[in-house]
Amino acid sequence: MHRGIFITLEGVEGCGKTTQMSLLAKYLKNKGFNVLVTREPGGTKIGDEIRKILLNPDSKEMDYRTETLLYTASRAQHVSEVIAPSLEEGKVVLCDRYIDSTLAYQGFGRGLSLNKLIDVSRWATCDINPHLTILLFFPTEDGLKRATSKEADRIEQEDIEFHRRVQDGFLKLARLYSERYQIVDAAGSQEEVHERIIKVLEEFL
């Protein structure tokens, strides 16, 4: 039994997760919580190496199953080295993307079997699931524009139809896992979005 609180942020490219994660961490720390901020793929030394392979625009020939297993391998390491111990210590773990990204991108985006992805994810994470998942809803095209203002990575380079399937996928997941999902409108200023997230959080805590 873990004592901490596990919160994930999800959404399409450029929806503002990273920005909101740091505002949320600051808010929770001011409230006296012991907060750990992390992200996927990555979050560990091994995971960061895997991340480089996954996002490298030159890895064009990567098979979708290879892609899935690399994201999942990064996650297995992340859970065993960082997430599970932090939850055991009673921390609030804020994670930028988790299993739902695999379901949205590799499941809905790539068209791989959701049931198989759920099985492999459950195995890799020892069934450690978020208590709360905040889905930042932001228009797909606008998010891509924001995200690709820097050089686009391998996934960002996918066509718009792929990213639309991912967006639809997240909305379907929000319905499927409605007990832990909260959808937050990510349009507006950073402060406005932060206020919406705080409202959700206050109700959750």
Ligand code: T5A
């Ligand atoms: N992936 C990931 C999978 O396919 N399967 C998986 O299992 C997992 C875990 C990760 C990629 O891997 C895929 C998904 C991704 O394609 P990444 O670089 O971590 O790659 O990509 P993202 O998580 O999408 O991170 P981004 O940085 O691209 O987007 P964020 O974090 O949503 O957005 P953020 O906060 O960095 O903001 C983007 C820009 O917008 C501005 C920010 O300043 C920044 O410049 N911004 C705003 N501007 C105006 N108003 C606001 N309210 C703003 N909020 C942010």
